[in-house]
Amino acid sequence: MKELNPISEFKQDPETSHENCDPVLHSSSVVTSQDSKIEEKQHNEEEQEQEEEELRRLLLPKVEDLPDTPPSAVEANFTTFLLRDFMKPGHDQYIRRHANGLCVIGLAPTHVAFKDKGGITSVDFNVGKSDRSGIKVTGKRKKNAQHFESNTALCKVCTGDASYIVRCCVKGSLLEVNERLIKQPELLNTSPEREGYIAIIMPRPADWLKAKASLLDFEQYKKSRAEP
Amino acid sequence: MADGVATAHNDDEEAHVSSATEANKDDLGFLRDAVRTLPPQILKDLLSNGVCTRCIFRLLILHEEICSRPSLSTPILSAILHELTEHEGDGANSSAGETKDLIDTEHVQDFQEEFRFCRVCLGILQFVHNDDKGMLMKKHRASDFAAAIGDAVKQDGHNFDSFSLEVSLPPIVDVNEQAVWSYIKKKYGSQPWFREKYPSESIAVKDFLKLSVTNPLEKLLDVKSNESSFRIRLTYTLSDASAMKQPIHESNGCYKRRKCKSKWLRCAVDDLHLKREQNDIDFIKNSAGLHKVERHEPSRNSSIESGDDGTGFLAFPIEKVIQCCSLNFQFYKTPIYVGGRYLKYSRNVSQTRWIIDDERMGEASIEEIVGGNILPICQGDSYKFHAAGREDIDVRMLGTGRPFLVEIQNARQFPSDELIKDIEMKINNLESKFVRVKNLKFLGSQGWELMREGEAEKQKQYAALVWISRPLNNDDVQTLSSPKDMQILQKTPIRVLHRRSPLEREKTIHWMRIERIAGSSHYFLLHLCTQAGTYIKEFVHGDLGRTHPSVGSILGCRAEILQLDVTDVKMDCFQA
Numbered sequence A: 001m002k003e004l005n006p007i008s009e010f011k012q013d014p015e016t017s018h019e020n021c022d023p024v025l026h027s028s029s030v031v032t033s034q035d036s037k038i039e040e041k042q043h044n045e046e047e048q049e050q051e052e053e054e055l056r057r058l059l060l061p062k063v064e065d066l067p068d069t070p071p072s073a074v075e076a077n078f079t080t081f082l083l084r085d086f087m088k089p090g091h092d093q094y095i096r097r098h099a100n101g102l103c104v105i106g107l108a109p110t111h112v113a114f115k116d117k118g119g120i121t122s123v124d125f126n127v128g129k130s131d132r133s134g135i136k137v138t139g140k141r142k143k144n145a146q147h148f149e150s151n152t153a154l155c156k157v158c159t160g161d162a163s164y165i166v167r168c169c170v171k172g173s174l175l176e177v178n179e180r181l182i183k184q185p186e187l188l189n190t191s192p193e194r195e196g197y198i199a200i201i202m203p204r205p206a207d208w209l210k211a212k213a214s215l216l217d218f219e220q221y222k223k224s225r226a227e228p
Numbered sequence B: 001m002a003d004g005v006a007t008a009h010n011d012d013e014e015a016h017v018s019s020a021t022e023a024n025k026d027d028l029g030f031l032r033d034a035v036r037t038l039p040p041q042i043l044k045d046l047l048s049n050g051v052c053t054r055c056i057f058r059l060l061i062l063h064e065e066i067c068s069r070p071s072l073s074t075p076i077l078s079a080i081l082h083e084l085t086e087h088e089g090d091g092a093n094s095s096a097g098e099t100k101d102l103i104d105t106e107h108v109q110d111f112q113e114e115f116r117f118c119r120v121c122l123g124i125l126q127f128v129h130n131d132d133k134g135m136l137m138k139k140h141r142a143s144d145f146a147a148a149i150g151d152a153v154k155q156d157g158h159n160f161d162s163f164s165l166e167v168s169l170p171p172i173v174d175v176n177e178q179a180v181w182s183y184i185k186k187k188y189g190s191q192p193w194f195r196e197k198y199p200s201e202s203i204a205v206k207d208f209l210k211l212s213v214t215n216p217l218e219k220l221l222d223v224k225s226n227e228s229s230f231r232i233r234l235t236y237t238l239s240d241a242s243a244m245k246q247p248i249h250e251s252n253g254c255y256k257r258r259k260c261k262s263k264w265l266r267c268a269v270d271d272l273h274l275k276r277e278q279n280d281i282d283f284i285k286n287s288a289g290l291h292k293v294e295r296h297e298p299s300r301n302s303s304i305e306s307g308d309d310g311t312g313f314l315a316f317p318i319e320k321v322i323q324c325c326s327l328n329f330q331f332y333k334t335p336i337y338v339g340g341r342y343l344k345y346s347r348n349v350s351q352t353r354w355i356i357d358d359e360r361m362g363e364a365s366i367e368e369i370v371g372g373n374i375l376p377i378c379q380g381d382s383y384k385f386h387a388a389g390r391e392d393i394d395v396r397m398l399g400t401g402r403p404f405l406v407e408i409q410n411a412r413q414f415p416s417d418e419l420i421k422d423i424e425m426k427i428n429n430l431e432s433k434f435v436r437v438k439n440l441k442f443l444g445s446q447g448w449e450l451m452r453e454g455e456a457e458k459q460k461q462y463a464a465l466v467w468i469s470r471p472l473n474n475d476d477v478q479t480l481s482s483p484k485d486m487q488i489l490q491k492t493p494i495r496v497l498h499r500r501s502p503l504e505r506e507k508t509i510h511w512m513r514i515e516r517i518a519g520s521s522h523y524f525l526l527h528l529c530t531q532a533g534t535y536i537k538e539f540v541h542g543d544l545g546r547t548h549p550s551v552g553s554i555l556g557c558r559a560e561i562l563q564l565d566v567t568d569v570k571m572d573c574f575q576a
């Protein structure tokens, strides 16, 4: 996403400008010609036409009400927290918590790995006692999920110069790791907060409350960056 | 009066008796002839052991004769039996004078004072029961009992064109039945009558009751009885309280070998009775109506097997009954269904009532709006709402609508076509405008079949309002609309992953079509038709790449979904 710098991605931007919006034509003639999907049932034609028209009217939004840039699904559904210098300097990670309690773990834009020339070139989930990508969690009860501590290693990301351990950040069950990163490590560089996420962890509510105390929210994070 | 003697409300019983005599002189003659064919010894035995007249006729296979004459009263039946047993051996034919004797009120009165609950049927075939207020109710004739049922039906305000009668009896009645049969078999098994008419021809208490009551009830209600959706249920029960009154003597030595056969049988034995029954091989204790106690004494068992010589040392196996059953009438209809399709216009209305921690989600529900309007018109007791799938609360259901069924419990009214139209109008003109119903239909009791037919593999059509991070160009329109039946891989969305299995499913996007929105280059309407079960929101924004490909990945930019509407649920049912 070239047009957005990584930081602004985190920003919730409720402000919307309507200036550039053209007035919309709500006349049905603009669109009816296209939509000719007609039910073959014995509906009388007039009634059906009325229904189609009503459907069109209901579906078409008022353009002047639409925000220039709508909040993304990530922004709308997750709350972002950050950890700076977790275990080691420059090891900055994000935790995006969904309203349902699940936490998406990934690398913060200020993570030291992004500063290396060429960015991240490979990701290795084979850390610790087991390969994190080898565990198949199943069922509603999340059978086989491993319970990890906040400092348990999730994977190792490598750049041309060095490698860095990425950690769980919150204590909980590891539901999945992003296996796409094995074949496409560049997703970490291009979209670390979306397709480049590292893992999904399900903390117990009590553990989450404890962990939350040591996390920065987005405002605190921004501030901490401004300070040298 | 000792226990076992009933005091009943016999308000207008004399009138009954005299009117019965007028109408049934022929019946009496017929009956007397029939009774003469019965073995007097068995008759006398059963009579003296407190088996009611109808049970006797039933056990001796004269049920058809009795059940087809619902106006025969208990005193008359009783009088005939007593007369026959008293004049046993006379060999005299009946005469007009005898008939007159039979219906003599004084004579009838005698039998009433001796009234006891039948030891076999607990009074059920004497048409005696406690009503729901605990009042002892007694009818002399099947037709009177049928009239009482008929009145209750009418009071309940049901509307029906046929009925079916259901009878539920306390299990002890079955046990009594077995006991009395094995008694008769042991004692009289060698008699010619017994060998001719084996018990298999006799009918159970339940069937006798149905047989006696159905015909008069048909006449009273002026409808036929068949496998109807309108059910009249008579439930006879013995109160637990009556069982509790009986103390349980576990410590008494004589009971050590006794054994309770079933859970519902409680072992409670009264001392006095026990002394009297000391010599019994098997006996069923029925003092509170539901006690069965067995004693196993092998030595005596062998003696009875060799001693079926009809000398009568075999004691009657069932004890006196001191309390009759409570009877509860229930009238209900098997559920009826009203079906149709609904449209949901609000993004803050759930399909079904949705309460989390006592807090309502959304401002209303389709279930309540639709069901709540249909229920009163059918005059039912309650309703259930069923739909072919569901949409999220923030998703509207437009276009063709979604098929649904409202199941009405115990409807007293079958809605006419006109009434159905009225309901449709009423719902569609509600001020809230949250919901509309289409093609509303009354389905009788056949609702599910229609729904299941259409259930299999339905396609769904949606309209999504999509924003992309760069302006939409003509190539995009082409790129999105060209794939047909495109396969995608979809991991369980994060938003439901906490409660659903982590899975990766293959889904089909049958087709897509872009509708541009005048005045905006970043926004467009995406019309798409997908396999049922596809998560559309995730197909648009990609769910962190967990749904692949997605609209975003196909167009090579970020895609967000702002609104989603279902525009068609492709099922055959309720299309018109």
Ligand SMILES: [Zn+2]
Binding pocket: B051, B052, B053, B054, B055, B056, B118, B119, B120, B121, B122, B123, B124, B125, B126
């Ligand atoms: Zn009886």
